[in-house]
Amino acid sequence: MELTTVPGDPRGFAAPADVVRSGAAAHRPGTTSELLDGTRVTDHWFTVPLDHARPEGPGITVYAREYGAATGPGSGPVAERPWMLFLQGGPGGKGVRQARLGGWMKEAAKHFRILMLDQRGTGLSTPANRQTLPAVGNAEEQAEYLVHFRAPSIVQDAELIRLALATGPWTVLGQSFGGFCALSYLSWHPEGLERALITGGLAPLDGHAERVYRATFGRMRVRNEEYFARYPEDREVLSRVYAAARAGGEQLPDGSPVTVGRVQMLGMYLGGNTRMDLLHCLLQEAFVETPDGPRLSDAFLHGLYQQVSRAANPLYLVMHESIYAQPAEYGAATSPTGGSGTGSAATAWAAQRLVEGSPHLADFDPARSREPLLTGEMVFDWYPELDPALAPLAPVTEALARRTDWAPLYDREQLAANTVPVAAAVYTHDVYVDRDLSLETASRVAGLQVWETDEYHHDGLGDDGAAILRRLLGMTGH
Numbered sequence: 506m507e508l509t510t511v512p513g514d515p516r517g518f519a520a521p522a523d524v525v526r527s528g529a530a531a532h533r534p535g536t537t538s539e540l541l542d543g544t545r546v547t548d549h550w551f552t553v554p555l556d557h558a559r560p561e562g563p564g565i566t567v568y569a570r571e572y573g574a575a576t577g578p579g580s581g582p583v584a585e586r587p588w589m590l591f592l593q594g595g596p597g598g599k600g601v602r603q604a605r606l607g608g609w610m611k612e613a614a615k616h617f618r619i620l621m622l623d624q625r626g627t628g629l630s631t632p633a634n635r636q637t638l639p640a641v642g643n644a645e646e647q648a649e650y651l652v653h654f655r656a657p658s659i660v661q662d663a664e665l666i667r668l669a670l671a672t673g674p675w676t677v678l679g680q681s682f683g684g685f686c687a688l689s690y691l692s693w694h695p696e697g698l699e700r701a702l703i704t705g706g707l708a709p710l711d712g713h714a715e716r717v718y719r720a721t722f723g724r725m726r727v728r729n730e731e732y733f734a735r736y737p738e739d740r741e742v743l744s745r746v747y748a749a750a751r752a753g754g755e756q757l758p759d760g761s762p763v764t765v766g767r768v769q770m771l772g773m774y775l776g777g778n779t780r781m782d783l784l785h786c787l788l789q790e791a792f793v794e795t796p797d798g799p800r801l802s803d804a805f806l807h808g809l810y811q812q813v814s815r816a817a818n819p820l821y822l823v824m825h826e827s828i829y830a831q832p833a834e835y836g837a838a839t840s841p842t843g844g845s846g847t848g849s850a851a852t853a854w855a856a857q858r859l860v861e862g863s864p865h866l867a868d869f870d871p872a873r874s875r876e877p878l879l880t881g882e883m884v885f886d887w888y889p890e891l892d893p894a895l896a897p898l899a900p901v902t903e904a905l906a907r908r909t910d911w912a913p914l915y916d917r918e919q920l921a922a923n924t925v926p927v928a929a930a931v932y933t934h935d936v937y938v939d940r941d942l943s944l945e946t947a948s949r950v951a952g953l954q955v956w957e958t959d960e961y962h963h964d965g966l967g968d969d970g971a972a973i974l975r976r977l978l979g980m981t982g983h
Contacts, residue, residue, distance in 0.1 A: 530551050530552065530553055530665035530666060530668060530669040531551060531552040531564075531669070532549065532550070532551050532666075532669035532670070533549075533550040533551075534547065534548070534549055534550075535547065535548025535549060535550060536548055540603070540604060540605055540606070541604070541605055542605045542606060543574070543575035544572055544573065544574055544575065544603075544605070544606050544614065545571075545572075545573045545575065546570060546571065546572055546573075547570070547571040547573075548568070548570060548571075549568070549569045549570070549571060549620075549666075549670075550566060550567075550568055551566070551567045551568075551569070551662070551665070551666050551669060552564045552565070552566055552567075553565060553567055553625075553661070553662045553665050553666075555650070555653055556653050557653075557658060557661040565625060565630070565631035566629075566630055566631045567622070567623065567624075567625055567630045567631075567662050567666065568623045568628060568629035568630045569600070569620050569621060569622045569623065569666065570600060570602075570620075570621045570623075571618060571619065571620055571621075572603065572606065572610065572614060572618070572619040572621065573586070573614065573618045573619070574606060574611070574614035574615065584618075586616060586617055586618050587616075587617055587618070587672070587673075587675060587676065587699070588617060588618050588619075588620055588667075588670065588672050588675040588676070589613050589617035589618070589619050589620065589675065589676045589677070589678060590620045590622060590663055590667075590675055590676070590677045590678070591619060591620065591621050591622065591677075591678050591679075591680075591683070592622065592624070592659070592663075592677060592678065592679040592680070592682075592683030592684075592686045592687060593621075593622070593624060593680065593682070593683050594680045594681030594682045594683055594706075595624065595627075595681070595682040595683075595818070595820070595821060596624075596654075596655075596682050596820050596821060596824045596825060596828050597626070597627055597815075597818040597819065597820030597821035597822075597823075597824060598624070598627060598682070598818055598821070599623045599624070599627040599628030599629075599630075599818075600621035600622050600623045600624075600627075600628060601621055608966075608967065608969075608970035608971055609678075609966055609970025609971055609973065609974045610970075611971065612970070612971035612974050612975060613678070613974060616983070617676065620666075620670075622659075622662075622663065622666075624659050624662075624686075625653075625654055625658060625659060625662060626651075626654045626820050627818070627820065633650075633651065633654060633819075633820060633823075634819045634820075634894075634898075635819065635894060635895070635896075635897040635898055638650070638651075638897075638898065638901065639897070643900075644900035644901045644903070644904045645904055647900075647901040647904070648901050648904035648905050648908060651820075651823065651824065651827075651901065651905065652908075652911075652912075654820065654824060655824070655827060655828065655830075655914065656682075656685050656686045656688075656689040656828065656914055657689050657692075657693060657912065657913075657914060659686050659689070660686055660689045660690040660693060660694060661693070661694075663677075663686075663690065663694075663697075664690075664694040664697045667697050673699070674696065674697055674698050674699040675697065675698065675699055676698075676699050676700050676701075676702065676983075677690055677698055677700075677701050677702065678702045678703075678704070678974070679701070679702070679703050679704070679706050680704050680705065680706060680966050681704075681705050681706045681937065681938065681963065682706065682828060683703075683706055684703035684704065684705065684706015684707060684708070684929070684938075685706055685708040685828060685914070687701045687702075687703050687706065687927075688703075688706075688707070688708060688710075688914075688915055688920070688946070688950070689914055689915060691919070691920060691923055691925055691927065691950070692914075692915045692916035692917075692919050692920055693916060693919075695919065695923065695924070695925050698925045699925075699926075700925065700926040700927070700928075700978075700981040700982075700983070701925060701926070701927045701928075702927075702928055702929075702974070702977040702978070702981065703927070703928070703929040703930070704929070704930045704965060704966045704973060704977070705930065705931075705932055705935055705937070705938050705963045705964075705965065705966070706929075706938060707929055707931060707938065707942070707943035707944075707946040707947055708828075708829070708914075708938070708942075708946065709829070709942045709945065709946060710835075710915050710917055710920070710946055710949055711831060711835040711836040711837070711917070712831075712835070712836045712837065713829075713836070713837050713852075713855065714826050714829040714830065714837075714852045714855035714856075715855045715858070715859055716942065717829055717855075717939065717942065718855055718856040718859050718883060719859060720939035720941060720942055721881060721882070721883070721936055721937060721939055722856075722859065722860075722866055722869060722883070724881075724934065724935065724936040724939060725772060725775070725869075725878065725879070725880060725881045725936050726868070726869075726878060727934070728772075728775045728881075728934070728936050729772070729775070729878045729879055731781075732775060732781055732784070732879075735781070735785075736785045736788075739784075739785060739788045740876075742788045742789075742791055742792075743768075743788065743876065743879075744875075744876050745791070745792065745799075746768055746788075746791055746801065746805075747765050747768060747875070747876055747877075749763070749800070749801055750763045750764055750765045750767075750768050751765060755800070755801045755806070756806070757806055757809060757810040757813065757814070758806065758807060758810050759810065759814065759816075759892075759893050759894075760893070761813075761891050761892060761893060762891060763801065763806070763809065764887075764891065765871040765877065766871055766885060766887060767809065767813050767891065768809065769869075769871070769877055769878070769879050769880045770809075770812050770813055770879075770880060771784060771787070771809065771812055771879055772878070772879030772880045772881045773812050773881060773882070774787075774812075775879060775881065775936060776881060776882075776935075776936050776937055776962055776963040776964060777962050777963060777964035777967070777968070778961065778962050778964070778968055779968065780964065787804075787805060787808045787809075788805075790802055790804050790805055791805040792805070813892065814892060814894060815888070815892055815894055815895050816892075816893075816894035819894055819895055819898060822884055822888050822889065822892075822895055822898075822902065823895075823898055823901065823902045823905065824905070825882070825884045826852035826854070826855055826856070826884060826905075826906065827852060827905050827908075827911075828914075829852065829855075830850060830851075830852050830908070830911040830914075831850060831911055831913060831914060832850055832911055832912065832913055833850045833909075835913060837850040837911070850909045850910075850911050851906065851907050851908060851909050852905075852906055853906055853907060854884075854885065854886050854906055856883035856884060856885065857883075857884075857885045857886060860883075881936050881937055882937050886903070886906070888902075889902050917949065920949060920950045920951070921949060921950070921951055922951055923950055923951040923952055923953070924951070924952065925952070926952065926981040926982060927950060927952060927953040927954065927981070928953075928954045928955075928956065928976075928977040928978075928980035928981050929943070929947060929953060929954070929955055929956070929977075930956050930957075930958065930961075930965060930973055930976075930977060931943045931944060931947070931955050931956070931957045931958075932957075932958060932959070932961050932962055932963060932965055933957055933958065933959035934959060934962060935962060935963045936962070936963065937963045938963065940957070943955075944957075954980045954981075956976060956977070956980065961973075
């Protein structure tokens with residue numbers, strides 16, 4: 506089988522002498538280094554088909570980083586331990602880089618070799634961004650290319666990687682969007698899984714994307730109320746920030762404007778327990794006195810920029826609503842607002858349409874509220890207009906938003922007949938992955954065990970990952 510790399514990929518390779526082929530995958534091990542705590546880190550490079558339905562077509566590079574602790578209780582040498590594949594949240598998030606193991610990774614490394622995947626298009630894998638996508642063609646051609654960057658393609662990559670590593674079924678840990686990918690793995694390649702562990706990542710198996718946002722807007726309203734009950738003084742500070750944004754003249758470090766909608770994006774902080782306190786700290790230093798009066802401080806503008814800019818992960822915006830896009834026969838053409846929704850399987854800026862068309866969401870709409878509530882992971886069509894890293898990608902983002910030809914993300918019949926041990930942590934007050942929709946999905950996956958807890962929010966794996974991992978492993982018989 507011939508594999509040629511796509512344009513713009515400086516790390517691609519066809520089949521050098523040190524590559525080991527397995528199925529459609531080509532594997533080139535990289536260097537091994539040692540961290541300060543003795544953890545061994547090895548680079549791995551793989552070539553996989555861009556389109557898994559056409560293995561003879563163009564190939565892309567997928568990078569993964571192996572972490573192996575030097576010691577582990579009763580586990581023997583690192584090379585003899587089973588693999589754990591970590592699927593990162595996102596979309597568009599690269600694998601975690603660690604200089605020292607801690608949290609869930611330190612716990613996992615006692616028993617597993619951890620493979621940290623840079624999902625296709627991210628990190629050191631073949632990049633998909635404003636610099637590389639023009640080589641693919643126009644907006645429609647770019648959209649056809651990016652159709653292959655969703656969860657089913659990611660897990661096809663993972664399965665080819667597993668075969669290239671010549672290992673048996675492995676454990677997969679999926680956080681947030683990584684959990685969506687785990688459900689795709691259970692759908693299309695259950696034979697590759699020893700067990701699946703999911704944290705804050707049980708996606709709805711069908712229905713329009715509006716289902717997700719209708720639920721999460723409600724969760725975000727409650728979370729806003731909790732935040733301002735905890736820090737009531739921040740209402741007045743946020744009001745002043747909104748006023749400064751409406752007055753114009755304030756800019757982020759990249760020169761782009763501060764707008765009310767972009768300030769609302771600070772609601773991303775509300776997705777975690779401790780991150781809520783970080784938002785308070787940021788608002789505490791929102792203003793500085795200048796000879797011309799109070800202005801938004803550089804510290805605040807930098808903090809806002811870190812939440813707003815997609816320079817480091819453009820696929821988060823470009824692909825965001827497509828992670829819910831399904832064929833019409835999966836109920837994706839039916840809008841939960843009543844009626845036919847868009848009349849097709851197009852996501853068509855689902856969150857934005859809900860805000861603009863729903864009277865009960867007026868408190869999130871800056872056009873109807875002078876002091877709108879903070880938002881969360883919702884995306885809007887003005888994002889690429891304002892972000893310099895996204896502006897060149899506005900046409901392809903719009904093309905994906907209007908696309909109606911989507912393949913299934915999940916095999917519902919396979920999930921209903923699942924035999925792979927699965928354990929999922931569902932966070933009661935999760936503002937990104939709704940609890941009710943998560944439990945609906947759990948009820949449709951045979952054998953899936955749920956641990957529901959209100960102790961953590963969406964970032965529970967970062968807060969107390971070792972304890973969460975131990976519990977999920979125990980639920981699957983490890």
